[in-house]
Amino acid sequence: MKREDLGSLSTFLVVAEERSFTKAAAKLGISQSALSHSMRRLEARLGLRLLTRTTRSVAPTEAGERMLETLRPALDEIDTKLAELTELRERPAGTIRISAPEHAARTLLWPAVDRLTADHPDIHVELNVQASLTDIVSERFDAGVRLGERLEQDMVAVRIGPRLRMAAVGSPAYFDRHGKPRTPHDLAKHVCINLRMVSGSIYTWEFEKDGRELNVKVEGQLTFNDASLIMAAAVAEHGIALLVEDRAAPSLADGSLVRVLEDWCEPFDGYYLYYPSRRQPSPAFTLLLDALRYRE
DSSP, rough: OOOHHHHHHHHHHHHHHHTTTHHHHHHHTTTHHHHHHHHHHHHHTTTTTEEEESSSSSOOHHHHHHHHHHHHHHHHHHHHHHHGGGGGGGSSOOOEEEEEEEIIIIIIHHHHHHHHHOOOEEEEEEEEEOSSOOOOOOOOOSSEEEGGGGGGGTTTEEEOOOOOOOOEEEEEEHHHOOOOOSSSSGGGGGOOOOOOOTTSOOOOEEETTTTEEEEEEEOOOOSSSOHHHHHHHHHTSOOBEEEEHHHHHHHTTSSSSSOOOOOGOOOOOOOEEEEEOOOOHHHHHHHHHHOOOOOO
């Protein structure tokens, strides 16, 4: 492999990830014909067919997939080493890509990013808000955010927020009509507002008291995949909702929602920022990490 092939390998990675010559050419800022010629030249030098081309899409062959397995970590390592060169500059710089759930992005990441980017204009941050669990390595994110109970073992994890609690809530008018549940089992007699998970399943409400765990499947007319709509429905007297405590706090404070089953909602491990253990953090990433690190 010659040094000039490095550019072609990087180009191949973009084509394989985009699965389209049109999208890859736009991303790379070159013509489709030049891109196609570069890929044919690379395949000819290797003596391997790396891409299967159809009229609608492009996909890696088996050889191409094996090439990707080698290229991704190698190019990530090169990116990391190049990012380390920013230490030679007076001001940290570079782009940081983070995948996070909406609640963590809104309550923890955004306040830190707001301050960091104001103080360091050469640092760029991309927050990708996703409800599903993301493979940050294959998706080429610098880091991700998950609850402590969902962390992967081969990652470096840094706690960025306090322990969390859930809150079962409903409007005063709803409880005036239907009474208040005293135990999670009583929810079977109530109208509840369900959460549809990214997996497609309905979230089973989780409770714990004195070490005893209890999971309850609730019923109701309404199901949403968005916590803001669930809270709005609870305020509008449509039933009982189970929300993260701080999301419900403003409505609890103004009296539009009332809390129940509080003794069954024990704290659980909060959010962590995680990233691959083999990756050396760049100066820009280190600054963001320090800004996010939770200090009790």
